[in-house]
Amino acid sequence: MNKEITVVAVDGPSASGKSTVSRRVAAATKDFIYVDSGSLYRGVTWKCIREGVDVRDTQEVTNLLIRMNMELFVENRAVRYRIDGVDPGQEIRGAAVRESVAEIAAQQPVRVYIVEKLRTMAAFGSLVMEGRDIGSVVFPDTPFKYYLDADPEERARRRSAEIKVSEGTDDVGAVLNALKRRDRKDATRATSPLQIALGAKIINSTGMGIEEVVQVILDDLRAAGAIPPAEA
Ligand code: DC
Numbered sequence: 608m609n610k611e612i613t614v615v616a617v618d619g620p621s622a623s624g625k626s627t628v629s630r631r632v633a634a635a636t637k638d639f640i641y642v643d644s645g646s647l648y649r650g651v652t653w654k655c656i657r658e659g660v661d662v663r664d665t666q667e668v669t670n671l672l673i674r675m676n677m678e679l680f681v682e683n684r685a686v687r688y689r690i691d692g693v694d695p696g697q698e699i700r701g702a703a704v705r706e707s708v709a710e711i712a713a714q715q716p717v718r719v720y721i722v723e724k725l726r727t728m729a730a731f732g733s734l735v736m737e738g739r740d741i742g743s744v745v746f747p748d749t750p751f752k753y754y755l756d757a758d759p760e761e762r763a764r765r766r767s768a769e770i771k772v773s774e775g776t777d778d779v780g781a782v783l784n785a786l787k788r789r790d791r792k793d794a795t796r797a798t799s800p801l802q803i804a805l806g807a808k809i810i811n812s813t814g815m816g817i818e819e820v821v822q823v824i825l826d827d828l829r830a831a832g833a834i835p836p837a838e839a
Contacts, residue, residue, distance in 0.1 A: 613733040613833045615639070615824065616742035619755035620790045620801060622762035622769075624812045624820060625737040628755060631821045633684060633735040636834050640731050641685045644738035644745070647721045648712040649699035650677065654690050655711065662707045669716040677724060681731050709789050712739075713796040722799075733833075739793055742804030750831065752807035753824060761813045762786060 617629045626643060633641040652662065654675055660667045678689045687694070698704065711717055718740075725745045728734055736745070742752030757765075763783035793801045803809060808827070812820050828834045 612729050613639070613751065613828070614729065614741075614746045614749040615735040615751040615753070615828070616746055616749055616804065616807075617735065617737040617753050617755060617824075618739055618741050618743070618801070618804060618807065619753075620739075620762065620793070621786055622766040623755040623757045624765070624817060625755050627817050628812075628820050628824070629735045629737040631817065632824050632828075635821065635825055636733075636828075639684070639733045639735050639834075640681055640728075642725070642728055642734050642736040643685075644721070644725055644736055644741060645708075646699060647677070647688065647724060648717070649704050649708050650688060650690055650695055651717055651721070652704045652708045652711045653695045653699050656703055656707065662710045665714050665716060668711065668714060672716060672720050679724065679728065679731075686728055686731060686734075709792040709796075713792065713798065715798045718798050739801040740799040740804075742807050743802055744799050747804065750806075751824070751827060751833070752804045754803045754807040754809045755820065756809065756811045757813045758811075759783060759787060759790075 615629075615632060617625050619625050629643075630641050633639040651668075651672070654660075655662050655668060655671060658671060660671050662668065676691055680687055680689075722745050725736065725741075728736070738745070742749065742754070760783065763779050763786050766786055767779045767782040790801070808823070810820055810823060825834070829836055
């Protein structure tokens with residue numbers, strides 16, 4: 608990692624507030640770039656579905672990874688990508704991708720491929736990267752590691768509010784069950800399971816305002832001289 612570059616790793620389970628917090632931390636600085644690492648796993652899942660690749664067949668998935676081209680670029684201070692020239696857009700947030708992404712994210716060749724992509728992003732500049740293994744695997748040397756958590760019920764409420772906006776349904780009970788299933792899959796998989804990285808600061812955001820969480824991170828960055836006092 609370039610000495611001038613700062614990486615803020617924000618890990619935690621789904622709907623723990625990672626996206627909102629990470630985006631706001633990046634926005635409060637002058638030049639940090641926001642990265643949603645989960646969107647890359649979603650992108651690979653989207654491509655499998657599009658190509659008719661069985662997401663449970665690691666060999667087929669690996670062959671797809673070899674022949675596809677995931678091209679990264681920065682837009683509005685966020686890293687985005689195209690796969691074989693196509694921006695999947697909101698399709699990566701749809702039900703088909705949501706149901707299969709944990710299966711894809713559990714496969715070793717996929718993790719190797721995505722971790723490599725995520726590391727190359729340091730060439731773009733300082734990053735606020737959210738995910739599950741950013742502090743533990745992708746950038747284990749960064750001093751800025753955060754593990755965001757919230758009670759499952761609170762997370763299910765947040766996620767169902769998001770789904771309501773995109774799909775017109777808001778069954779909190781069903782969302783809670785799906786979320787617990789996915790958490791279990793993410794936490795028990797053999798490769799890079801969701802875990803609290805060594806040295807990570809744990810923040811339970813249940814009942815905590817987003818701004819409070821953002822401030823904890825900005826204060827740390829300021830105290831370490833990673834951002835000037837005037838930036839936030
Ligand atoms: O954060 P998200 O819901 O968009 O993540 C989608 C899936 O990818 C989810 O099953 C967890 C997985 N993921 C991962 O394994 N490692 C990451 N760094 C980010 C996401």
